[in-house]
Amino acid sequence: MKPPTPSRATAPSAGPVPLGASPAAAVVCGIGAWVPPRVVTNAELARRLDTSDDWIRTRTGIRRRHVVAPGVSTGDLALQAGRRALESAGGAPVEAVVLATTTPDRPCPATAPEVASRLGLGGVPAFDVAAVCTGFVYALATASGLIAAGLARRVLVIGADAFSTIVDPHDRTTTAIFGDGAGAVVLRSGDPAEPGALGPFDLGSDGGLADLITVEAGGSRQRSTGRTAPAPDHYFRMDGKSVFRQAVLRMTESAQRVLDRAGLRIDEVDRFVGHQANARLLDAVAARLGLLPEHVVRHIDRVGNTAAASVPLALADAAHRGVVRPGHRVLLTAFGGGLTWGSAVLRWPDCRPVL
Structure with missing residues (x-):
């Protein structure tokens, strides 16, 4: 199913929280996920590395992983997950994008602004958060702060990485562990006591x-x-x-x-x-x-x-x-x-x- 295309118009600013007002809570209202179609099984790795399906499974619990095709970037993964999260949330426009990643498309600039542009989100603020595997939790906290401060009423938070692009393909201890993918949630302003807060x-x-x-x-x-x-x-x-x-x-x-x-x-x-x-x-x-x-x-x-x-x-x-x-x-x-x-x-x- 093709998700609706978000409006290219910039969403109106939420404005600051009035002095003395209670900060709003960040409430999950949409969630999406995407992994690239290419699957690499333990058996495939065993054919080219000094390892085995049993060695990988008993030490990590991993049976397979998904990896990007040549030319596919973290931004591409983030785009797919972001679209799905927006669809899950009903397609309402968001006012900021926070992307957690350790494998940005380029060292400079950040990947989030381009993802926001490709999603048709106009000129909303967008930035990356780098905290490696804790990145998504850091990004959730950051987005929650934007909502609590009244700087945004809806925020798209994405965690995306293409770790297959930075692990040594000849090192079984890292190649066997990591896969590629992206997940995203939409947060909206709401009450701290409601579900999703x-x-x-x-x-x-x-x-x-x-x-x-x-x-x-x-x-x-x-x-x-x-x-x-x-x-x-x-x-x-x-x-x-x-x-x-x-x-x-x-x-x-x-x-x-x-x-x-x-x-x-x-x-x-x-x-x-x-x-x-x-x-x-x-x-x-x-x-x-x-x-x-x-x-x-x-x-x-x-x-x-x-x-x-x-x-x-x-x-x-x-x-x-x-x-x-x-x-x-x-x-x-x-x-x-x-x-x-x-x-x-x-x-x-x-x-x-x-x-």
């Missing part, structure tokens, strides 16, 4: 551990030396064991903090949508929090780790399959390079995903 949030970072997850080449630090970076420095690298330990710790602590702020007990959480980095990671965080296995949303087996797209893709898939239903209390938690981490809670609205 986001909040509270918990965000954090630790730049002292930045080297655990990195792409060394391409930035000002490398370029300012005047030296050509060796080929491996252009690829994504991470210290897997250290990252796993940090992810379990930070996601658990962040999730507990946001539940405390919301005044919720863990047994009041209906669904846990964590960053789909590794099946063992999801199990470890759920166990530490005291969540039952049936409350954990799993999507990683079919798409791999899609970085900033991970949480919205899993959420859209779960809502589509009826795993997440209207009225469910949902806990979102993510962890990524930076290091960064973040969590949020919401009660799921009656919102039909468009995939």
